[in-house]
Amino acid sequence: MQTEPQTIVEMKQVLEAALLTAAQPLALEDLLRLFAGRMERATLRMLLDELKSDWQTRTMELTQVASGWRFQARAEYAPFLARLNPEKPQRYSRVALETLAIIAYRQPVTRGDIENIRGVAVNPNIIRQLQEREWIDVVGQRDVPGRPSLYATTKNFLDDLNLRSLAELPPMENFTQQEIPLGL
């Protein structure tokens, strides 16, 4: 049978091992069970305080939450740990993809152009979303009343889609010739 921990150091080690491997915070009652009844509450509290300060400058901090004590990673590590479980990348809505496709294939275009082609109003959020991603930008204004912005795709967009130039986008001419009366 295991000999019970004798020294303060050994007792703190048992506490540390329990707290690092516990899936839930451990209440004082749980922690007392570790020592099979041979531990005073006051001593336990003192040990926890010591353990807490032992870890003061380390990766974990010993904290007390509603249901007990737990070790938790210091906040500064959270951004790194987040990389382990990246959120599933979202997808753009159909509207956003179509807006992007129109800008890519028919640039430079205004919002009005996009609306004409899609037959519905353009949601300004979608344009902003694509601009924030630095996939499109304003390359000028059309010389008509209201001077609407002309949008075009950027180098970033090409990079992100692994293209060297727009000419590498698959040509859709065959398709368009059949399907659309072209205004040439």
Place this chain on the structure above:
Amino acid sequence: MQTEPQTIVEMKQVLEAALLTAAQPLALEDLLRLFAGRMERATLRMLLDELKSDWQTRTMELTQVASGWRFQARAEYAPFLARLNPEKPQRYSRVALETLAIIAYRQPVTRGDIENIRGVAVNPNIIRQLQEREWIDVVGQRDVPGRPSLYATTKNFLDDLNLRSLAELPPMENFTQQEIPLGL
């Protein structure tokens, strides 16, 4: 934005924080993601070795199992930690253990193979029980009539038994491979 860890000490801290909070073994690929691609595999291995020896005399040990690296409490703390959960996780029945042993040592095997070795019909519940634990899975079908499923053990099984590979399983008593001298 988080500044990336610059020094060896900082890198080891990021690794430690990740491994102490992971609950599952972390593969080298996972650990590389912590550094957003700015880490060489060789450096990572070196850091893991250092981290392992940093913890040499502490409560946890950094170990490598089939699916990666994890911190686990040193064996000497197990009797104390067991006091936290007096209900022992249920051990498997003899039938289940024999089925598992056949799959582990003779994999990949079909239910028919298991039945041949044990001389009794396989209870489908036992196969399901082992599959639910993610200790075994179907790795293919044998190319015979009925195309029976071939079962093999998983990485999870090795992880849970603290093994890096099947080769680390205790060697099997090899009665069968010897020529059997018959007392004629």
Place this chain on the structure above:
Amino acid sequence: MIPTVLPAPTNARIHGETLASLPQDLYIPPDALEVYLEAFEGPLDLLLYLICKHNLDILDIPMADLTLQYMQYVEKMRAVKLELAADYLLMSAMLIEIKSRMLLPKPAEIEQEDDPRAQLVRRLMEYESIKLAAQRLDAMPQVGSEILVAQAYYQQIIETQPPIVSLDDLIAAWKAVLERASHFTHHKVSRAELSVREHMSQILRRLQKEKLVEFAALFNVESDGIAKLVVCFLAILELVREGLVRMTQQAEFSPIYIQISHAD
């Protein structure tokens, strides 16, 4: 529990050498028979037990004794719990077959024939080693009981990732646009090479910075091939046609300048 007082044999005898102490003889209370039989994991397990209990050599099984004892157990089993017996009955048939083959006189020319017990012995040994392996697996420390894995808490933050767009997504979207546009026949979708449109954007970007650019300066005659020069020229024509740029020339044969169209 009755099965625990019936240590199932873990080791048989090989060539007279005992690998483990033999289990004690059994006393089976009649009402416990069912439980007792369930303690065996099948006919091989029972056979191993009998071999062990009666101190038989696994490599030189006296088939008559073994078969007789085995049949006695199977009879008990049939009386109590019939559904248990199917696998056991199969084994009885096999034992009787082996026994009868051993009784038959062998013609001299096939004296080299395998001992009919060989296959049974192989199976018994294979099963014996699996039983041992199962016990060893059970004895190994396992995560959740003997092994406790670090799982300290951490504040989960979700690192948001920008949506992924594949080339296929983009093309599918464009096809959908064109398909729908075909219903608005009043709208004219002009046709131009993509590389032309790309140049249009590039020229516009440049004109935003430089305001006024000489026509000739838009062409990189030294580095661009003919095809690219033509594309550039088409882009300028398209920009003029769409009213996006204005060309000016002060006098005949003086430089042509291009600037963004301004309403003023």
